Amino acid sequence: MKKSWIAMLASFSCLLITTVVFYAAKDQYGDPFYSFLDDQKGSFLEKNMIIWTLLLLSLSAIGLFVSLIIIIMNANGNNSFNKIANYAHLLVGVVIFIDLIMILIVGIGLKSSDKEVILFLTFISLFSLAVVGTTAWVAKDEFTEV
Numbered sequence: 001m002k003k004s005w006i007a008m009l010a011s012f013s014c015l016l017i018t019t020v021v022f023y024a025a026k027d028q029y030g031d032p033f034y035s036f037l038d039d040q041k042g043s044f045l046e047k048n049m050i051i052w053t054l055l056l057l058s059l060s061a062i063g064l065f066v067s068l069i070i071i072i073m074n075a076n077g078n079n080s081f082n083k084i085a086n087y088a089h090l091l092v093g094v095v096i097f098i099d100l101i102m103i104l105i106v107g108i109g110l111k112s113s114d115k116e117v118i119l120f121l122t123f124i125s126l127f128s129l130a131v132v133g134t135t136a137w138v139a140k141d142e143f144t145e146v
Helices: 003-024 049-075 082-108 115-143
Strands: none
Touching: 003 049, 003 082, 003 115, 049 082, 049 115, 082 115
């Protein structure tokens, strides 16, 4: 079993946990943090910020599930699906990178008194970047294997 797949599992786990906490956390008034994103006015990207975070949540769950299956299969000595799973992770990584760009574009224009929302979006962006980096690392390991 390769350490790169464990790193992939860890990065998807961090992204999933951060995104779930973002949707579960409430502010001091009892409103969820993501309700702030529903009130955004402006361009298409700003109005639909909730879509980008939901897409990130679903993609991180898919990536975590695929990574877990590959780690279990590698522990049993079956590594025949590593390259196929890597292609799936590359697709997920590209979509997460595009999603990261959309979140950053909208996040730059946020003028919020809720610093927690900006902090959560910062951590979501950092963990998204970590997922993209580990996806590239696993791709390098899988495709340069002799």
